[in-house]
Structure formats: C-alpha cells, structure tokens
Amino acid sequence: MKIYFALAAVIVAAACRKTDSAVRREDTSVVPPVSVLADSASPVVTKDCGVSGLPVLTDNGIGELREGRSVADIKELCEVISDAEQQGPEGMKQRVLVVRVGGETVQAIVNDEKVYRIEISSPRLATTDSLAVDTPLHRIATERGARFLPGEDGVYGFVANHCAMSFRFSVPLRAPRGGDWTVAKIDSAHGDAAIDRILITKCRR
Numbered sequence: 001m002k003i004y005f006a007l008a009a010v011i012v013a014a015a016c017r018k019t020d021s022a023v024r025r026e027d028t029s030v031v032p033p034v035s036v037l038a039d040s041a042s043p044v045v046t047k048d049c050g051v052s053g054l055p056v057l058t059d060n061g062i063g064e065l066r067e068g069r070s071v072a073d074i075k076e077l078c079e080v081i082s083d084a085e086q087q088g089p090e091g092m093k094q095r096v097l098v099v100r101v102g103g104e105t106v107q108a109i110v111n112d113e114k115v116y117r118i119e120i121s122s123p124r125l126a127t128t129d130s131l132a133v134d135t136p137l138h139r140i141a142t143e144r145g146a147r148f149l150p151g152e153d154g155v156y157g158f159v160a161n162h163c164a165m166s167f168r169f170s171v172p173l174r175a176p177r178g179g180d181w182t183v184a185k186i187d188s189a190h191g192d193a194a195i196d197r198i199l200i201t202k203c204r205r
Contacts, residue, residue, distance in 0.1 A: 048078075059200065062125065080099055104124055116202075119198070141186065144161060150180065155169045
C-alpha cells in the first residue's frame, strides 16, 4: 500500500513539471526592454549680441554691445570669449572683454562694471557710410567737420557724422615743423594712410 502511494506521488509530480514546461513553451510573448528616457535637453540659446548678418558700427556700439552697458548684460546677450586684465595706456591695467559679434571679435574696455569704450580692428565691420578699418585718411579728411588730434599711440581723426567714434592712424603725432596737424597738411602728407583701429566711446557733441 505504501508503495502504491509513493508511486502515485511521483506520477503527479512529473505531470506538474510537464505542464509547467508546456506553459512556458506556449508563452512566446516578448516583454519589451524598459528604456529610461533622458531628460529633455535644455534649448541652446544663441548669444548673437542682437546681430543678424554682418554687424553695423553705430555711435552706440555694435548690436547689443553698447557703450554704457553693464558687463552682466553683455555676458547674457553676447558671446564673451574672455574677461581679463590687459596692459592699457600709460602702462595701466584695464579690464577687457573680448566679444564675438557677427563672426568678428572686438574688445570692450570696462570701467565700474560697464563698457566705456569699444575697439574695432576688423575691416569687415563698417558704418552705414562705409567707414571701416583700412579706410584711407583722405576719406576722413573730406568728411564734414573733420579734425585730427594726436593721441598717445597715433593720430586720431574725428568727423561730425559720427560723434562717438574716433579713427586711429599710425602716422607721426606732429606735423614736420611742429604744431598739430591741420586737415590739409595731414591729408597732403598721409592721405593714403589707413585707419587701423576704430574706437567707440560716449558721443561728443
């Protein structure tokens, strides 16, 4: 009798294993892998400094890079490549932002956390009347209200139509016989000299 019950238990256990295996074989559904989506990337903000296309020089500056604007504003609106102290006039240190505007780099001189001078050395940046680095001195000499004054590192030209701009020329600071340059004299002696830097400061009227 005990043998009979033991044999029955073995048969039942074997049948259960077969049934379980059959169920597993028949269940061919595939559970898809669970993927974890990365957080949506933050949108890339292009700091174009308010310029689309080729920048235009104005008496205010270039796009959002303007005289009197705070450093914080410039860094928010423009691509600032560097912010560091550099050697300035008369050996003094000055804080300079190097800013990319329309594919060109310009320097913004900072005082009290605000831009007080913008310096342009690229000939691709011009005013609406086509004054730019590489423009000849003769062109400045023929502008309304033209005048030329010596600076520490060159002679600077000024014109009435651009009250905030000065145009630097690498020519002798004084006329050959002393005294300041008159428009006629400097045009005669150095009319083919080219602008090598444009400075934008506060409008002088």
